[in-house]
Amino acid sequence: MALVLITISAYTQHTAHYNRSVFSGMSYQMPADAGTISRLQLPSLQPVLPGWMGHRDKVTGQYRDLHGPAMDIPGNTFHEKAAYCMERLLPSLGLQPEHWRQTGVREAPHAVYAEYEQYFAGHRVAFSGLTLRFTKEGKLLRIRNYSYGVADRSRIPVPPAAAELAAAVADIGSMSIAEAITEPEWVWFPVPAEVGGYDLRPSWYFRVSGSLEDGREAHFTGYVDAISGVLLYRDDEVKEQFDMKVKGRVRAQTPSDPLTDEPLAHLRITIGGTEYYTDTSGAIDIASRNPPVTASVSLQGRWARVRAGLANNNTPSFSYNAAANGTIYTFDTSAPSGTRHVNAYYHVTRIHDFMKKYFTDFTTLDVPVTTNVDVSGTCNAFYNGGNNSLNFYQAGNGCNSFALCSDIIYHEYGHAIANRFYRWRRGTNSGMQNGALNEGQADVWAMALTHDPLIGEGAYVSGSGLIRRYDQTPKVYPRDIRGEVHSDGEIIAGAWWDVAVNTGSVDTMMKLFTRTWYDIPDGPNGMEGAVYYDILISALLNDDDDNDLKNGTPHFDEIVTAFARHGIYLLADAGVVHEETPNQPASTPVTITTEIALAPESLPLFGDISLHYRTRTTGAWDTVVMTPVSVGSMTYTALIPGQPAGNIIDYFFALKDYTGATNVFAPAGYDPGLSADQSNIPYQFGVGLHTRYEMDFEQTATDWKIGENTGDNATEGIWERAVPVASYLNSVMGQLPCQPGYDRTYGDGTGQCLVTANPPAGTAPTNINAADVDNGNTTVITPVFDLEGYENPVISYYRWFSNDRGANGRSDAWQVQIKNGNTSANAWFSSVEHTFQSDHSWRRRIFAVKEYLPQAKSVQLRFIATDRINNSLPNQGQGTVEAALDDFVIYDAGEKTAGVPYVNGAFPMMLYPNPADELVSVVLSGNISAGSISLYDVMGKKLQQTEIRKDVARYVFHTGALAPGSYIIVLQTGKIIQTGKVRVVHR
Numbered sequence: 001m002a003l004v005l006i007t008i009s010a011y012t013q014h015t016a017h018y019n020r021s022v023f024s025g026m027s028y029q030m031p032a033d034a035g036t037i038s039r040l041q042l043p044s045l046q047p048v049l050p051g052w053m054g055h056r057d058k059v060t061g062q063y064r065d066l067h068g069p070a071m072d073i074p075g076n077t078f079h080e081k082a083a084y085c086m087e088r089l090l091p092s093l094g095l096q097p098e099h100w101r102q103t104g105v106r107e108a109p110h111a112v113y114a115e116y117e118q119y120f121a122g123h124r125v126a127f128s129g130l131t132l133r134f135t136k137e138g139k140l141l142r143i144r145n146y147s148y149g150v151a152d153r154s155r156i157p158v159p160p161a162a163a164e165l166a167a168a169v170a171d172i173g174s175m176s177i178a179e180a181i182t183e184p185e186w187v188w189f190p191v192p193a194e195v196g197g198y199d200l201r202p203s204w205y206f207r208v209s210g211s212l213e214d215g216r217e218a219h220f221t222g223y224v225d226a227i228s229g230v231l232l233y234r235d236d237e238v239k240e241q242f243d244m245k246v247k248g249r250v251r252a253q254t255p256s257d258p259l260t261d262e263p264l265a266h267l268r269i270t271i272g273g274t275e276y277y278t279d280t281s282g283a284i285d286i287a288s289r290n291p292p293v294t295a296s297v298s299l300q301g302r303w304a305r306v307r308a309g310l311a312n313n314n315t316p317s318f319s320y321n322a323a324a325n326g327t328i329y330t331f332d333t334s335a336p337s338g339t340r341h342v343n344a345y346y347h348v349t350r351i352h353d354f355m356k357k358y359f360t361d362f363t364t365l366d367v368p369v370t371t372n373v374d375v376s377g378t379c380n381a382f383y384n385g386g387n388n389s390l391n392f393y394q395a396g397n398g399c400n401s402f403a404l405c406s407d408i409i410y411h412e413y414g415h416a417i418a419n420r421f422y423r424w425r426r427g428t429n430s431g432m433q434n435g436a437l438n439e440g441q442a443d444v445w446a447m448a449l450t451h452d453p454l455i456g457e458g459a460y461v462s463g464s465g466l467i468r469r470y471d472q473t474p475k476v477y478p479r480d481i482r483g484e485v486h487s488d489g490e491i492i493a494g495a496w497w498d499v500a501v502n503t504g505s506v507d508t509m510m511k512l513f514t515r516t517w518y519d520i521p522d523g524p525n526g527m528e529g530a531v532y533y534d535i536l537i538s539a540l541l542n543d544d545d546d547n548d549l550k551n552g553t554p555h556f557d558e559i560v561t562a563f564a565r566h567g568i569y570l571l572a573d574a575g576v577v578h579e580e581t582p583n584q585p586a587s588t589p590v591t592i593t594t595e596i597a598l599a600p601e602s603l604p605l606f607g608d609i610s611l612h613y614r615t616r617t618t619g620a621w622d623t624v625v626m627t628p629v630s631v632g633s634m635t636y637t638a639l640i641p642g643q644p645a646g647n648i649i650d651y652f653f654a655l656k657d658y659t660g661a662t663n664v665f666a667p668a669g670y671d672p673g674l675s676a677d678q679s680n681i682p683y684q685f686g687v688g689l690h691t692r693y694e695m696d697f698e699q700t701a702t703d704w705k706i707g708e709n710t711g712d713n714a715t716e717g718i719w720e721r722a723v724p725v726a727s728y729l730n731s732v733m734g735q736l737p738c739q740p741g742y743d744r745t746y747g748d749g750t751g752q753c754l755v756t757a758n759p760p761a762g763t764a765p766t767n768i769n770a771a772d773v774d775n776g777n778t779t780v781i782t783p784v785f786d787l788e789g790y791e792n793p794v795i796s797y798y799r800w801f802s803n804d805r806g807a808n809g810r811s812d813a814w815q816v817q818i819k820n821g822n823t824s825a826n827a828w829f830s831s832v833e834h835t836f837q838s839d840h841s842w843r844r845r846i847f848a849v850k851e852y853l854p855q856a857k858s859v860q861l862r863f864i865a866t867d868r869i870n871n872s873l874p875n876q877g878q879g880t881v882e883a884a885l886d887d888f889v890i891y892d893a894g895e896k897t898a899g900v901p902y903v904n905g906a907f908p909m910m911l912y913p914n915p916a917d918e919l920v921s922v923v924l925s926g927n928i929s930a931g932s933i934s935l936y937d938v939m940g941k942k943l944q945q946t947e948i949r950k951d952v953a954r955y956v957f958h959t960g961a962l963a964p965g966s967y968i969i970v971l972q973t974g975k976i977i978q979t980g981k982v983r984v985v986h987r
Contacts, residue, residue, distance in 0.1 A: 018172055018220065019435060019485065020234040022191050023526030024729065026058075026736070027478030045601045048092040049143075051550065055533070055573035056599045060197050063093050063145055064530070064573070065537060066601065070139035070547035078105050078134060082114035085132050085140060095147065100130055104427050108518035109361065110542065111135065115426075115520075118188075120151035125188040125200065126223060126233075127433070127524050135547055142541060144534065146523070148190035148198040157186045157202035157226030165206055168224050168231050174213040182206045189223045189232050202226040209386070219386045233524065235435065237385050246282045246297060248331040248342035253450055254458030255404040259339065261330055265349050266302040271295050277302055280353070292323045297331065299341055304348035305368040308336045309375060316341050340403040344371050344392060347409040354449050355417055358514035364420045369413070373403045379459075381408050383415035385431055390416070398461055407446040407455050408467075414442030425520050436528050437521070440489030441513075443468065444496045448510050453497050470497040477532060477567035479669065479678075479837075482809045485525070491566050492532050498562035499539070503555055512559070515542035533572040536563045550604075560659055569663035570605045574598045576653050576666035578683070580844060583891075586645040586688030587972060589940045594626070594653055594666070596634045607658045611638040612672070613651040616851060621672070622981065624938045624966065626653075639940035641970050641979040645688025646792045646893030648846055652682040669837045677813070680837040684846045686794055689891035693785065696745045696887050697721055697752050703783035706754060710825070714867070717756040717773030717881065719780050723749070724884055725758040727768045729805045737840055738768045738805045744798040744842040744886040753886035754780055756865050768805055773867040773881040780863040784821035785890060787849065787857055792893035795861070796846035798886045804838045806880025808873050812836070812866050814883060816845070821858030828862065829853060842886065848893070909971050909978050915985040918960040922969060924953050931973025938966055948973060959984045 042063065045052060052068030075081035082105060086097045100116040107113075111133055118128035125148055133142040165180040182204040189203035203223040212218050222234035248264045251257040263282025268275055271293050276284045278301075298317030299306035308314045316337035320329050333339050348371050355365070370389035378396035381403075383389070390412045392403035402408045418438050419431035432438045443455055447470065456467030468490060475490045482488060500509035521534035536559070543553040553559070560570065575597035584590050592611055614621045626636035640649060652672065655664040665671055669680030695701060700721075707719035726741025739758075743751035756778060759770035787793045801814040816833040830852055833845060849859055863885055870877025910923045922933055935944040935957050944957050948971075957969070962984050971978040 018234065018236045019525055020222070020231055021525040022232050023524050024483055026192070026526055027481040027529060042094045043092055045093075048089060053601050053604045054143075055571075055602050057145075057530075058573060059192055060147075060149060061599075062147060063095075063143075063601070065142070065144050065534065066093075067142040067537060067541065067549060069550065070135050070137075070141050073134075073138065073140045075138070078112050078114065078138065081134060081138055081140070082132055085114075085143075086116075090130075093143075093145075095130070095145065099147075099150075106425060106427075108515075110515055111141070111518060112138075113518065113520075118147055120188055120200070121153045123185065123187055123202075125151070125190060126203070126205075127190065131519070133519070133541075139547065141547055142537070144519075148188075148200060151188050151200040155202050155227065157204070158229075160204045160206070160224070160226070161229075165208065165224070167229060168206055168222060168234065169208050169220060172212070172218075172220075175210050175218060176212075177208060177210040179209045180206065186226050187223070189225070191232060201232070203232060217384060217386075219384065235433070235525065238382050246278055246329050246331060248346050249333060249339055250343045250346045251339070251404055251406070253406045253452070255400045256458050262346055264301070264331060264342075264346060265353070266304075267297070267345075268300050268302075269295050269297050291325055291327075292321060295320050295322055295329075297329060299331070299337065299345045300368060301345070301349060303352040303366070303368060304345050304371050306341050306345045306371045306373060308338075308341060308373060338373075340392070340401045341373050343406075344373050344390075344403040344409060347406045348390065348413060350406075351410045351413040351445065351449060355413075355445070358510055359417075359421070359517075362421055362424060364424045365416060369416055374401070381412050383412045383419070385415070385419040388416065388420075395461070399459055400461055402459065405456060405458055407450050407452070407457070408459070410446035410449050411442045411455065414445035417445065418442070421517055422520060422522070425518065433522050433524060434528065434531050435485035435525050436488035437492060437531055438489070439485045440491065440493035440496075443470075443489065443493040444513055447493070447497055448500075448506050448513070451506055468493075470494045474498070474565050476565075476671075477529060479567065479671065481528060482804075483526075483807070488528055491528070491568070492535065495532070495536075495563045495566040495568055498565055499555075499559055502558035502562050508555065512539050512542050512555075529572065532563075532568045536560075536568050536570070536572075539563075557659070560661060564661040564663070569661065570657045570659070571598070571602060571655065571663040573602055574606070574655055574664050576609070576655060576664055578653065578666055580683050581651075581685045583686045583689050583846075584643070587642045589642045589936065589970075590640040590649075590685075591637055591940050592626075592640060592651065593629075593635060593637045596636065596655065598634060605657050607656040607660060609636050609653055609655045611640075611651060611653060613640050613649055615643065616648045616650070616848065627939060637939060639936060639938055639968065641936070641968050642972075643687040646794070646848065647687045648684065648794065648848060649687065650682040650684050667839070667843070669839055676833075677835060678837060679835065680839050681833070681835070681843065681845060684844060686796070686846050686891065686893070688893055689794055691889055692790065692793075692892050693890040694888070697743070697754055697885075698745065701754075705779075705781040707778050707780070709779045709781055709862075712778050713776030714773050714778040714865075715775040717771055717865070717867070718778050719754055719863075719865070720757055721752055721754055722758050723752050724755040725765075727759065727765050727770070727772075727882070729766075729768060736805065738772070738802045738880055739882040740800050740840075740842070740884055743884075747842075753884050754863075755884045756882055768880050768882075772806075773865050773883070774878060775867065775869055777864055777866040777868070779865075780885060782861045782888070784858050784860045786821070787859065790892045793849045793859075794846060794891040794893055795849060795859075795889070796844055796891070797888040798842045798844050799833075799863070800840070800842055800882070800884035801835075801865075802838050802840050802882045803836065803879060807875055808870075808877055808879035810836045810838065811870065811873060811877055811879060812868055812881055815864040815866070816861060817864070818849075818852050818859055818861050820853055820856045821860045832861070842884075909969075909980055911969060911980050911982050915983040916959050917985065917987055919956050919958050920969075920982050920984075922955045922957070922971070924948070924955075924971070929973050931971065934970045934972075936968045936970060938968065943967070960986075 052066050054066035057064040073081040074084050101119050103115045105114045114132040116130040118125035129146040131144040160182045186202050188200040190198035193199045203226050208220045210218050219237040223232045246264045249259045250262050265280045267278045278284050298315050300315050318332045331342050372391045374394045375391045377393040379399040381392045395401040422432045453470035454466050474494050477491050500506045516538040519538040523531045539559050543555050578594040609626045611624045612621045624638040626638040629635045652670050653666040654662045656662050670682050671679045724740050727739045729736040742749045743753035745751045756773050757771040763770045803812050804810050813834050813836050817828040818832050819828045865883035867881040931948045933946050946955050964984050966983050969980045
């Protein structure tokens with residue numbers, strides 16, 4: 001759990017490179033569909049738990065997290081209450097008691113938890129857990145369920161071989177292995193299945209220890225399949241009264257802060273063979289001794305033991321002759337001591353005492369933590385859970401010693417808290433498992449003690465560089481998930497810091513933060529979404545003062561908005577299912593239909609879904625709240641008014657919870673608040689188009705230059721025309737593709753498209769790096785298209801792009817460029833697309849040529865996929881990049897009609913009053929000609945219409961009988977259409 005300086009490539013690699021998880025890439029997993037949920041045949045929640053709500057597991061569709069008004073449970077003890085729940089309630093929720101073993105009933109200052117693990121045929125299911133949370137008065141408040149289905153008990157594991165253990169770390173490189181062992185009992189490991197649910201595989205839990213080629217210690221744990229020997233999961237566990245006073249010269253926070261003399265609390269002092277410890281003011285007072293005395297003072301105390309490096313095991317120690325009472329000894333900083341050693345002792349002790357302010361009942365870490373200073377290497381620090389040690393590298397390579405940075409010390413101690421606290425609460429040797437959570441929570445401990453959202457100030461010798469900060473643009477789930485634990489941990493750390501900002505109190509935040517630890521939120525790497533949602537619900541429950549979330553909590557808004565800012569929402573299991581609207585005829589209202597994927601128990605959290613649309617010519621978004629097609633339906637519709645030929649419409653959906661916070665944008669990866677670089681494209685369609693050129697790549701693409709163009713330098717993944725061969729993130733997760741297995745034209749695996757190379761025959765579909773783009777660019781260049789005779793040329797194509805299924809996710813962009821066909825070969829005008837956001841589906845991009853080249857009589861395009869070399873990133877920036885292209889079309893927008901412009905708003909239409917009550921007036925100006933003005937509701941139903949009369953400028957619609965809400969007024973004359981929106985509000 002290293003802190004890791006993100007800009008130092010030599011030390012950013014190890015965590016992202018060494019961790020492996022079959023759960024990686026599940027950030028954009030859609031919620032369990034209606035079919036999965038119906039197959040479970042789960043009973044309704046309300047008869048079992050009246051008034052409760054929650055959400056379901058996205059893979060299994062099973063009840064995942066349920067909570068509601070505190071519920072009376074029969075029983076005189078918590079053990080009896082837990083037994084009643086298991087025997088009477090849980091079967092009604094689709095859980096079988098015989099599959100669960102109790103691991104303990106544990107009290108916390110604010111709640112009591114009954115905890116269970118899943119077993120089949122006497123073997124534990126990895127990562128499983130069932131927790132019943134009770135109030136201190138014995139009422140049931142929450143049920144959390146991490147279950148993974150039913151095991152095939154006929155599967156027989158193969159005893160582990162040394163070769164399999166070696167294979168578990170074979171991809172790490174030069175590692176000197178000191179120990180490689182497996183646990184004697186195998187476990188069931190839940191591998192996400194190809195079609196819903198999990199495949200429980202017999203697996204061996206392994207531990208491999210040794211040293212890496214850079215000299216640092218290595219402690220890996222994980223699971224290998226006990227039948228196939230395939231590595232399923234790997235985690236890097238090296239994270240990151242004698243009247244006398246003792247002070248040390250320390251720096252308050254950063255290496256540039258001035259040295260001050262501060263008391264060294266809890267420090268051990270030996271006098272006459274007897275050991276004493278200083279109090280919080282650094283003083284000891286021993287009535288039985290009179291000066292002068294000789295005291296042995298070393299940098300070792302109740303909570304920290306400093307060592308000067310790893311090799312010599314030397315704790316700085318000095319002898320001091322105290323000649324009189326009231327003497328003050330300032331700890332020596334001459335060799336083998338130094339300011340960095342004293343600083344490390346002081347801040348380790350300080351963070352321990354700060355932690356005890358919130359965890360008064362947690363005593364497992366009330367021991368001296370070995371604190372190694374000047375460890376060989378530079379620009380890093382780490383916590384080693386194997387020996388409970390903090391380790392700070394030497395100064396060098398442009399970095400100060402991290403032992404001089406207080407918040408780095410606090411961060412690393414945060415890992416120690418996570419390791420020991422979780423072991424204590426679980427009653428096992430398993431600490432916090434999720435690496436991103438571990439890193440993020442460690443940052444929270446540091447920020448809480450310093451009251452500063454900047455981490456690692458002063459880490460560099462020069463400049464104002466730091467490691468992370470939480471006072472700028474937030475990192476958001478799942479958009480910013482990278483598969484690198486430090487980066488992914490910024491999401492949850494940022495949410496907690498924003499709770500402090502919103503409440504105006506770090507202490508209020510810390511009380512909520514530390515109480516969530518008793519819920520033990522956790523999960524394997526790759527399941528950050530579920531883990532972060534757990535924390536949101538825990539924060540609300542721990543803030544609640546009447547055991548009923550339905551009526552809010554004292555800081556409900558502050559908590560919900562803080563987490564929502566980072567993409568952690570109440571509607572965690574909600575999704576939007578939509579088939580992109582095809583091109584539409586001119587002057588015809590367009591009905592947009594979409595479906596909400598939401599489990600019934602989450603309905604109380606649902607607010608509304610809105611359609612947002614705009615024309616490219618105006619650029620301003622219009623918003624319509626969608627309505628269900630029938631009472632209780634999860635299918636919603638809204639109307640986009642008819643448009644003139646040539647208009648191009650962008651649209652997206654926003655799903656809100658009952659607090660008004662937007663939880664989901666669709667399409668996935670699109671965010672209207674982000675730049676095009678960071679966002680996916682919205683849904684799009686054109687109006688009044690007819691085809692002039694079409695290329696579906698089922699035939700030879702004459703004059704297309706496909707791969708190996710001038711300037712291309714990719715060594716693999718070169719563009720080709722072929723039937724695409726699918727690749728997937730890992731062994732059985734067919735729902736997480738990298739390269740598509742079908743073209744867009746036919747969609748059945750028989751059609752051809754352009755694709756960034758198929759892998760060699762016989763390559764497993766899980767080998768995602770077999771033919772992906774590597775080491776540079778590969779391009780497709782179109783012919784030069786002559787646009788003479790076009791009135792309004794419009795181009796569309798379908799593309800597939802994946803850059804987040806492997807290492808260095810989203811570090812390379814998908815690019816599409818356009819240029820005037822009459823210019824030189826290198827005169828590419830601008831980007832039609834430039835985005836780092838993946839979209840693992842065939843998506844259409846459509847645009848008018850005049851958006852980029854208004855005067856062009858011919859155009860040419862090129863499509864660029866790249867995996868560029870970047871020495872500032874691990875593995876020189878290499879990741880897994882796949883792209884595909886299909887169905888390229890050039891349209892023209894309608895036939896030429898002299899004197900009739902194809903523009904929206906050929907003459908102005910003014911609406912007033914707006915909002916309207918009893919009536920709304922429509923006033924026209926300009927050359928008024930024959931036509932009509934119509935009033936529609938948002939569903940597209942025409943309510944009123946009036947004909948335009950020559951030289952009459954004002955028309956009236958009576959709105960007194962209309963329900964309050966938004967309505968659309970459409971003016972149509974000849975081939976001109978103008979739309980306006982009026983809101984009806986009855987006073």
